[in-house]
Amino acid sequence: MTVSTVPLAVPPADAGARSRGVRRILRAALPALTGAALLAAPFGLDAFALATLTLGLCHGLFAYGLDLSWGRAGLLSVGHAAFFGLGAYAVALAGEHGLSRSLTVPGAVLAAVVIALPVVRIGLAAPVPDAPLILLTIGVGLLLQRAATTLTPVTGGTNGLSVSAPDVVTSYYVTLGAVAAVVSGCSLLLVRGRFGARLLAAARNPERAAQSGVDGLRVRSAAFAVSAAVAALAGALYAPVAGLVSPQVFGLGLSTSVLVWLALGGRESTVGPFAGAVAVTAGQQFLGATWQGWYVLALAALFLLVVRFAPGGLTAGPRRLLAGPGPDARLPRAARRSGRRRPAPDAAGTGDDAPPLVLAGVRKAFGPVDVLTGVDLTVAPGRCVCLIGPNGAGKSTLLGVVAGQLAPDAGTVSIFGTDAGRLPVHRRVRLGLGRMFQIPSVVADLSPADNLDLARMDAPATAELPAEFEDLAADRLRTAGTLPLADRRRLELAMVLAASPRLMLLDEPAAGLGPDDARRLTRELREVNRRTGCAMLVVEHDMEIVRELADEVVVLAGGGVLARGPLDTVAADPAVRAAYLGTAT
Numbered sequence: 403m404t405v406s407t408v409p410l411a412v413p414p415a416d417a418g419a420r421s422r423g424v425r426r427i428l429r430a431a432l433p434a435l436t437g438a439a440l441l442a443a444p445f446g447l448d449a450f451a452l453a454t455l456t457l458g459l460c461h462g463l464f465a466y467g468l469d470l471s472w473g474r475a476g477l478l479s480v481g482h483a484a485f486f487g488l489g490a491y492a493v494a495l496a497g498e499h500g501l502s503r504s505l506t507v508p509g510a511v512l513a514a515v516v517i518a519l520p521v522v523r524i525g526l527a528a529p530v531p532d533a534p535l536i537l538l539t540i541g542v543g544l545l546l547q548r549a550a551t552t553l554t555p556v557t558g559g560t561n562g563l564s565v566s567a568p569d570v571v572t573s574y575y576v577t578l579g580a581v582a583a584v585v586s587g588c589s590l591l592l593v594r595g596r597f598g599a600r601l602l603a604a605a606r607n608p609e610r611a612a613q614s615g616v617d618g619l620r621v622r623s624a625a626f627a628v629s630a631a632v633a634a635l636a637g638a639l640y641a642p643v644a645g646l647v648s649p650q651v652f653g654l655g656l657s658t659s660v661l662v663w664l665a666l667g668g669r670e671s672t673v674g675p676f677a678g679a680v681a682v683t684a685g686q687q688f689l690g691a692t693w694q695g696w697y698v699l700a701l702a703a704l705f706l707l708v709v710r711f712a713p714g715g716l717t718a719g720p721r722r723l724l725a726g727p728g729p730d731a732r733l734p735r736a737a738r739r740s741g742r743r744r745p746a747p748d749a750a751g752t753g754d755d756a757p758p759l760v761l762a763g764v765r766k767a768f769g770p771v772d773v774l775t776g777v778d779l780t781v782a783p784g785r786c787v788c789l790i791g792p793n794g795a796g797k798s799t800l801l802g803v804v805a806g807q808l809a810p811d812a813g814t815v816s817i818f819g820t821d822a823g824r825l826p827v828h829r830r831v832r833l834g835l836g837r838m839f840q841i842p843s844v845v846a847d848l849s850p851a852d853n854l855d856l857a858r859m860d861a862p863a864t865a866e867l868p869a870e871f872e873d874l875a876a877d878r879l880r881t882a883g884t885l886p887l888a889d890r891r892r893l894e895l896a897m898v899l900a901a902s903p904r905l906m907l908l909d910e911p912a913a914g915l916g917p918d919d920a921r922r923l924t925r926e927l928r929e930v931n932r933r934t935g936c937a938m939l940v941v942e943h944d945m946e947i948v949r950e951l952a953d954e955v956v957v958l959a960g961g962g963v964l965a966r967g968p969l970d971t972v973a974a975d976p977a978v979r980a981a982y983l984g985t986a987t
């Protein structure tokens with residue numbers, strides 16, 4: 403296997419250190435300067451400008467909340483105003499009906515979370531969550547808008563409810579700024595910790611995240627719920643600034659506006675959502691009256707230009723410069739540290755005598771097609787079992803059932819003595835299962851080193867990697883997606899090994915590799931099996947690789963196990979030959 407290394411233009415050491423130093427200073431100075439400017443705003447701006455800034459910050463907090471969902475969790479909500487409107491009405495209803503805001507606002511935040519959780523769960527249950535989530539969020543927004551329109555005695559109907567505006571703009575600006583700072587600070591703590599690392603992985607490669615022990619459903623649902631809660635808080639802060647809360651606050655107009663603010667400012671950022679929202683809000687307030695419709699057209703044109711030429715948003719370029727060389731997406735430092743601190747156990751000393759894998763009567767059908775019709779298979783400790791069979795025999799399906807990606811229709815899957823038939827993928831990983839896919843699955847936007855840190859973060863145990871993987875462990879400059887296939891395959895293997903697996907599932911591990919790379923990978927796998935005692939179930943077509951790896955060969959055909967034993971024995975079996983040739987014995 404050749405290790406392809408893209409030559410990097412390395413600047414002189416002192417120049418590199420200087421620019422690192424400048425970036426460090428700028429990274430500390432810019433937030434401080436922004437904070438100072440926001441604190442000074444009440445002294446330098448007139449009442450109208452300060453009210454505009456206040457409104458912009460409300461919108462910014464709303465956009466920041468949406469970023470947790472769309473930016474960080476990769477979940478596009480096109481009806482997020484539903485949650486914003488709940489917060490706004492909580493304040494309006496409190497004023498109208500003499501209730502305490504300290505009751506209604508937490509109630510609205512809770513309602514937003516209660517609505518958001520089933521919505522996101524239904525969305526994530528679909529193989530591609532985008533369409534269901536978009537429809538559901540739009541639907542929730544429209545339903546709430548309808549309720550606000552028709553419950554006239556409570557909500558004031560289409561006229562809405564007026565909200566007493568703060569007497570002193572300056573004091574409200576300070577209150578709002580403090581709340582926005584606390585809320586965004588708390589969210590920042592979340593996304594800069596291990597939660598953020600799990601979220602990043604689950605949003606960018608749910609399959610590999612699950613194989614790294616991450617409960618993607620949970621972290622993405624939680625991010626969506628927090629996003630809804632922040633939107634509700636932003637709505638509550640907005641109501642006194644607007645002075646009137648009407649059903650439009652639930653509408654598609656606001657839901658699409660916040661998407662535009664976020665897309666313009668930049669996702670997966672703290673400054674982007676606020677910058678986008680404040681800029682567009684200020685533009686609307688200062689230019690809208692004179693430019694009228696032209697302002698909206700100009701905004702639409704800017705939006706299209708940004709989507710086409712700066713998809714990361716207008717703040718992405720400066721943020722990239724400040725971050726320095728390396729991929730745009732980075733695992734939070736907390737995740738890197740947590741991965742390293744985990745003590746490396748004695749990989750062989752698990753003290754567990756149960757067989758790594760026992761399958762009994764496993765059946766799986768896709769619609770009318772019976773793929774597996776009762777598979778019995780055991781992988782003993784330390785053994786490497788190669789699964790062979792004609793195309794379409796169900797080998798990958800069987801690996802999917804063992805990994806937890808596919809639910810069997812019948813039969814049992816026992817992993818190290820645990821009945822794992824109903825366990826999700828990440829729980830099986832915590833039993834010691836590692837998996838390599840037919841097409842290498844790594845988090846393409848992260849560096850190889852970050853991928854390895856991710857693999858260790860939630861692993862039940864970690865292991866030191868052999869020296870031949872050192873180049874990957876040290877590489878924080880390239881993105882894993884740009885590596886050649888052989889290196890991506892090596893990275894995937896390194897990720898699996900870093901989590902100290904006790905049972906590995908490999909689906910055609912050498913697929914797509916040249917003969918040299920395939921031979922080297924096979925040797926590495928054999929060495930891993932010998933050194934760590936890790937059991938293996940390998941799907942493979944290449945008989946040279948099977949001969950090199952297999953302690954036992956199992957032939958899958960016609961939905962069940964046709965033969966098992968040493969390679970030469972099964973290869974001589976007439977039933978096996980007939981199955982490969984597609985003829986009856």
Ligand SMILES: Nc1ncnc2c1ncn2[C@@H]1O[C@H](COP(=O)(O)OP(=O)(O)OP(=O)(O)O)[C@@H](O)[C@H]1O
Binds near residue numbers: 768792795797798799
């Ligand atoms: N998600 C799915 N939905 C419907 N049918 C499927 C699905 N996955 C696999 N199949 C079908 O199940 C059968 C077994 O497929 P599978 O990929 O498990 O076979 P395989 O033995 O791994 O084949 P190959 O050696 O060509 O990779 C095939 O007929 C395939 O079309």
